[in-house]
Amino acid sequence: MAKTQAGRLKEDEKGVLEAESALAREEQRLWQKLDRMPSDGTDGRRKALEARLDSLASHSQANAADVRRARDLWASASEPSGPYAEEERSASVQARRAALQARELAQKALTSALARAETARQQRLSALDQAEKLVQGIENDAEAAAGAARAAKERAEAEQRAAEEARRAEEAARSERERKEAQRRSQTDDFLSHLRTEREGREADQSASDAASVAAAPGSAAAPQGTADPRAFPAAAPAAGRPAAQAPQTLSTGTLKKLSRRRRVKLAPPPKKIEVEVQTYGENTFYTGFSQTLDDGGLFVVSLETLPEGHELDLDIVLEGQRMKSRGKVEFVRVDNLANPECTQGAGIRLSGLSREAQRNIETFFQKRPPMFFLRL
Numbered sequence: 001m002a003k004t005q006a007g008r009l010k011e012d013e014k015g016v017l018e019a020e021s022a023l024a025r026e027e028q029r030l031w032q033k034l035d036r037m038p039s040d041g042t043d044g045r046r047k048a049l050e051a052r053l054d055s056l057a058s059h060s061q062a063n064a065a066d067v068r069r070a071r072d073l074w075a076s077a078s079e080p081s082g083p084y085a086e087e088e089r090s091a092s093v094q095a096r097r098a099a100l101q102a103r104e105l106a107q108k109a110l111t112s113a114l115a116r117a118e119t120a121r122q123q124r125l126s127a128l129d130q131a132e133k134l135v136q137g138i139e140n141d142a143e144a145a146a147g148a149a150r151a152a153k154e155r156a157e158a159e160q161r162a163a164e165e166a167r168r169a170e171e172a173a174r175s176e177r178e179r180k181e182a183q184r185r186s187q188t189d190d191f192l193s194h195l196r197t198e199r200e201g202r203e204a205d206q207s208a209s210d211a212a213s214v215a216a217a218p219g220s221a222a223a224p225q226g227t228a229d230p231r232a233f234p235a236a237a238p239a240a241g242r243p244a245a246q247a248p249q250t251l252s253t254g255t256l257k258k259l260s261r262r263r264r265v266k267l268a269p270p271p272k273k274i275e276v277e278v279q280t281y282g283e284n285t286f287y288t289g290f291s292q293t294l295d296d297g298g299l300f301v302v303s304l305e306t307l308p309e310g311h312e313l314d315l316d317i318v319l320e321g322q323r324m325k326s327r328g329k330v331e332f333v334r335v336d337n338l339a340n341p342e343c344t345q346g347a348g349i350r351l352s353g354l355s356r357e358a359q360r361n362i363e364t365f366f367q368k369r370p371p372m373f374f375l376r377l
Contacts, residue, residue: 049074173281196282270307275316283344287373298350307347309333319365324358326351
């Protein structure tokens with residue numbers, strides 16, 4: 001509805017402007033034509049007729065009455081705009097003055113309309129500027145939110161990848177622990193087998209010693225010559241109040257080799273230097289006491305080789321790819337506990353002579369793998 005009224009008003013303004021322009025052009029044409037009326041080609045005729053009338057006035061034969069009448073006609077012809085023309089022009093001027101005042105009012109109205117239109121335009125521009133700023137802010141917020149969402153998604157994916165890598169690392173570590181546990185159990189079985197073999201060797205040695213004692217006793221039978229097996233022990237002669245000795249026992253070559261190897265191991269001196277690798281998941285670990293520092297603790301080393309208490313040695317410690325040197329003293333020894341497979345055989349070695357950098361590295365390692373608590377009573 002408002003749009004239709006605005007359209008009609010625009011058409012009316014256009015029609016009024018065109019009519020005013022046409023009327024102004026027509027008035028201009030009439031004014032120009034009216035101004036040209038005195039110079040319509042009669043001036044020469046009036047001047048010539050005036051000269052002829054002057055000539056007749058001095059002619060004696062001319063009729064004076066006719067001369068006066070001709071002069072009156074000449075005088076009327078000399079006034080091109082009569083009283084009616086002046087009145088019409090005056091009315092036209094008054095009308096144009098009124099029209100001019102109306103046009104001045106129209107100009108004021110148009111000026112006011114233009115000011116209001118300019119104010120409305122400024123308001124529209126201001127509203128558009130505010131709308132553009134608001135839209136820009138919304139777009140920026142949306143882009144920031146999208147960026148944050150992308151960053152959160154990337155972080156989540158990174159965390160998921162890290163979790164997956166941690167899971168794979170944990171599985172690898174678990175597999176490594178299982179492998180080491182299987183290896184440790186195999187070593188434990190070998191060590192138990194070694195203990196059984198050593199016990200059997202000791203029993204065999206004891207039997208051989210008893211047999212030799214019996215053979216060397218007075219009144220005992222002489223050993224056979226020439227055909228005696230060096231691995232055979234002769235039976236002892238019966239003594240008073242003692243049952244007869246058993247038949248000679250023959251030790252196999254394998255048993256003799258085992259006995260010889262066990263004696264060599266038993267007689268081998270403890271090592272003066274060892275290399276230990278400490279891992280986040282491993283059997284070798286640090287231990288502390290009440291102070292939770294290395295001042296009252298050291299390094300527990302898993303070893304099938306027995307280290308006597310008080311034994312001093314040099315240690316080459318590998319910790320997260322870094323090699324550290326230390327002096328050590330065996331403070332306690334732990335043997336295998338068949339009732340508890342987790343209790344592995346090894347020795348607790350007190351460390352000394354560590355550098356400050358090595359101590360800092362060990363303290364940093366404690367954050368990943370806390371040391372075990374051990375209190376020697």
